[in-house]
Amino acid sequence: xxxxxxxxxxxxxxxxxxxxxxxxxxxxxxxxxxGDEIDPRYAPTPxxxxxxxxxxxxxxxxxxxxxxxxxxEGQPAGDxxxxxxxxxxxxxxxxxxxxxxxQRPEKITILQEAFTQIRRIYMNEELPKWDEVxxxxxxxxxxxxxxxxxxxxxxxxxDYVTFRWAPHSESMKITERIxxxxxxxxxxxxxxxDEHFTRPWKWSWVxxxxxxxxxxxxxxxxxxxxxxxxxxxxxxPKGKSE
Amino acid sequence: MxxxxxxxxxxxxxxxxxxxxxxxxxxxxxRSITLHGSVTKFQWTNPHAFLEVEAxxxxxxxxxxxxxxxxxxxxxxxxxxxxTIKTGDVVTVYxxxxxxxxxxxxxxxxxxxxxxxxxxxxxNASRYARTSD
Numbered sequence: 068x069x070x071x072x073x074x075x076x077x078x079x080x081x082x083x084x085x086x087x088x089x090x091x092x093x094x095x096x097x098x099x100x101x102g103d104e105i106d107p108r109y110a111p112t113p114x115x116x117x118x119x120x121x122x123x124x125x126x127x128x129x130x131x132x133x134x135x136x137x138x139x140e141g142q143p144a145g146d147x148x149x150x151x152x153x154x155x156x157x158x159x160x161x162x163x164x165x166x167x168x169x170q171r172p173e174k175i176t177i178l179q180e181a182f183t184q185i186r187r188i189y190m191n192e193e194l195p196k197w198d199e200v201x202x203x204x205x206x207x208x209x210x211x212x213x214x215x216x217x218x219x220x221x222x223x224x225x226d227y228v229t230f231r232w233a234p235h236s237e238s239m240k241i242t243e244r245i246x247x248x249x250x251x252x253x254x255x256x257x258x259x260x261d262e263h264f265t266r267p268w269k270w271s272w273v274x275x276x277x278x279x280x281x282x283x284x285x286x287x288x289x290x291x292x293x294x295x296x297x298x299x300x301x302x303x304p305k306g307k308s309e
Numbered sequence: 310m311x312x313x314x315x316x317x318x319x320x321x322x323x324x325x326x327x328x329x330x331x332x333x334x335x336x337x338x339x340r341s342i343t344l345h346g347s348v349t350k351f352q353w354t355n356p357h358a359f360l361e362v363e364a365x366x367x368x369x370x371x372x373x374x375x376x377x378x379x380x381x382x383x384x385x386x387x388x389x390x391x392x393t394i395k396t397g398d399v400v401t402v403y404x405x406x407x408x409x410x411x412x413x414x415x416x417x418x419x420x421x422x423x424x425x426x427x428x429x430x431x432x433n434a435s436r437y438a439r440t441s442d
Contacts, residue, residue, distance in 0.1 A: 151356065164382050180382060283382055289354040291377070 088215050088247050091170045093282065094274035096162030097252065109252045114270040117233035123263050130232045147228075151287035153182035155204030155228035156221055157241050160255055160272055167282050175210060175217070183285050188219050197222040197238040204228050206241070216246040233268070235261040251276035333432070336377075336405040336415040343441040344374055344402045351398075353381055353391035358429075360394065360416055362402060375413040376404055383430040398422050405437050 098105045119127055147154060154163070164180035175188040186205040193209065200207040200223035208221040221241040229235065239261040248254050252275055259268040346364035358378040363371040378384065381391075394400065399422055404414035417437055419427045431437060 148356065283385065285355050285382070287355050289352065289359070290356055291359070291375075 087212050087217075089170060090168045090175070090217070090245065090247070090253060093165050093167050093277040093280040094162070094253055095165045095277050095280075097273040097275040099275060109248055109254075109273050109275075111254070111273040112269075112271045114231070115268070117231065117259075117268050118264045118266045119233065120263060120265055123234050127232060127234070134232065148182075149290075151182075151290045153184045153204060154179070154230075155184075156186065156206050156208075156224050156230075157243075157257055157259065158228075158230040159184045159186065159205065160243070160257070162272065162274055164285070165277060165280055165282060166274070175219075178282065180282050180285050182287060188217075194220045194222060194240075197240075202226070202237045213244075216244050219243040219245065230259075234263050235259075236263065238262065248273070333405075333415055335408055336437075337408045338405050338437045340406070340438055340440040341417060342404050342406050342414065344376075344404055346371060346374075346399065348394055348396055348398045348400055349373070350396060351391075351394035355380055355382075358384060360400075360402065360419070362400070364412075372412055374404070376402060376416045377413070378416045378429045379431060387428060387430045389427060389429070393427065394419065394421065403439060403441065 097109055097111070117127070147158075153159065154161070159179050160177075162179070166180065167178045169176040169178070173190050175190065177186050177188070178184065184205070186208055188208040188210040190210050195207050202223055202225040204225060206221040206224040208219055210217055210219040212218070219242070221243070222239065223237060224235070224239055224241070226235060226237050226239075239259060242258045242260070244256040244258075246254060252273060254271050254273050256271045257269065261268075344362055344364040346362045348360065348362055350359070350361040352359040352361070357380055360376040360378060362374045362376060364374050366372050381389075401420040403417040403419075405417060406414040415431065415437070416429050417431060417434065417439065419429070421427060428434070
């Protein structure tokens, strides 16, 4: 009788785990940094310009000029890194370095290796109103399953934590639909809504499962580059080290 | 010593986004310098690793150079670890020098005492000219 009970219990656990796909493990942005050929089935959608209202456009376009110059130099778009500051949302999900997903029924945690970024997605909770949470880099996130898709809503991101320098308010809402395209390919379809936009800003990222990768420590401990008053980045050699 | 790294190999190197923590624009990518000398420190840190070298000078004596590398993530995935270079190792380093003339630069390639060539995975490496022997 006890054996039967255990068997039933085990079956029930297996069934509930099988209710949802398992995203647990290590993932890297696809296409990967090795520059492999893109399988069209898993190609991410391009990130369009933010659909800003006309009054916010001139300032953004000016910043885009600087951005274009950086890209011409093969350099990153963000400027948080220059100050040893993490991306925050949604930029964290670009997958600068590998990321790890830890999945439990009540909470899904995503870690990004670069700058040891962490976001916690509380399952089956109601999204708090933006002005009921303290503004943070990653905002407040809740999730629920719609079939095989994990739907994550986020709000309460600090207004100066930007992606591609797009201005936004603290009431910005990010909705992500995360699902497996294949056992080793995960997509994150991102929709950003904000009063600065004329319509939702949408794109998708794709991640490829990594086998045998162990996340590394990342502490931004010795930044020797600074932005001068003229806006130019300079390298500060510290001279002879001990 | 002639150019050691065939550009075909450079092109196959890991690409930019992973390593590019911030701008490398302060380095002169139109020319390189080759340093030979003793390592006073190999620092395995984020956002970037550093190599400190007492480089031999043409007229005798040495000059200290502070050389920036890419990130430990990038380098470890390219075969490096925190002990790949040790203090006191005598190395040859190909460097994109600082534009402002300070004794520093960006490491393009290192030849270890064992003779092994190591690449730190510079983003868009093919854009950094190798002009020094």
